[in-house]
Amino acid sequence: MRSARARSPVVTAAVAAITAVLAVLAVPPAEAASGRLVLAEGSGEYVWYDDPDLGCYPGPGPASPRRDRVDNYTDSDVLVYPAPNCRGAPSDRVAPHEFRHVDHLGSVWVLH
Numbered sequence: 292m293r294s295a296r297a298r299s300p301v302v303t304a305a306v307a308a309i310t311a312v313l314a315v316l317a318v319p320p321a322e323a324a325s326g327r328l329v330l331a332e333g334s335g336e337y338v339w340y341d342d343p344d345l346g347c348y349p350g351p352g353p354a355s356p357r358r359d360r361v362d363n364y365t366d367s368d369v370l371v372y373p374a375p376n377c378r379g380a381p382s383d384r385v386a387p388h389e390f391r392h393v394d395h396l397g398s399v400w401v402l403h
Contacts, residue, residue, distance in 0.1 A: 324401050326365035326387075332396065333357025343401045347377035350396040359396035361385045370400040 323342040331337040332351040340348055343365065350359070363369050363385040370381040373395035381400070385391045 324365035324367035324403065326363075328365055328369060328399070328401065329360075329362035330396060330399060331360040331362065333359050340401075345401055345403045347372075347398055347400050349375060349398050358392045358394060360390060360392050361396065361399060362390040363387060365401070368402045370402065371396060372398045372400065374398065 323344045325342060327339055327341050328343050328348070329337060329339045330348070330351050334357060336351045338349075338351045361369060361371055361383075366387050368387065369385045370377075371383040371385065371391070371393050372379060373382050373393075374397045377398045377400045382395070383391055383393050
């Protein structure tokens with residue numbers, strides 16, 4: 292028969308592992324940016340996102356010969372990507388409460 296002392300390191304390791312898992316699960320989700328993000332195509336089509344979460348958002352539609360615009364009325368920075376799905380390198384960064392004209396608005400990434 293084993294003594295309680297012999298099981299102590301195993302129990303301690305198990306408790307530590309369970310505590311680590313619970314700590315990860317208890318982390319609250321990332322907060323949404325507060326405000327409105329407006330993505331406007333040069334031809335006049337636009338889409339907006341109220342209180343957007345961290346992540347990638349599609350632009351308003353196909354590329355226009357006229358310049359597109361990002362109006363960032365949120366409290367978070369936004370990265371502008373010329374390609375859809377936030378692929379490749381960002382072409383611009385729009386600070387909170389600023390707007391920017393861009394040549395190609397494929398998608399944006401909201402930072403926190």
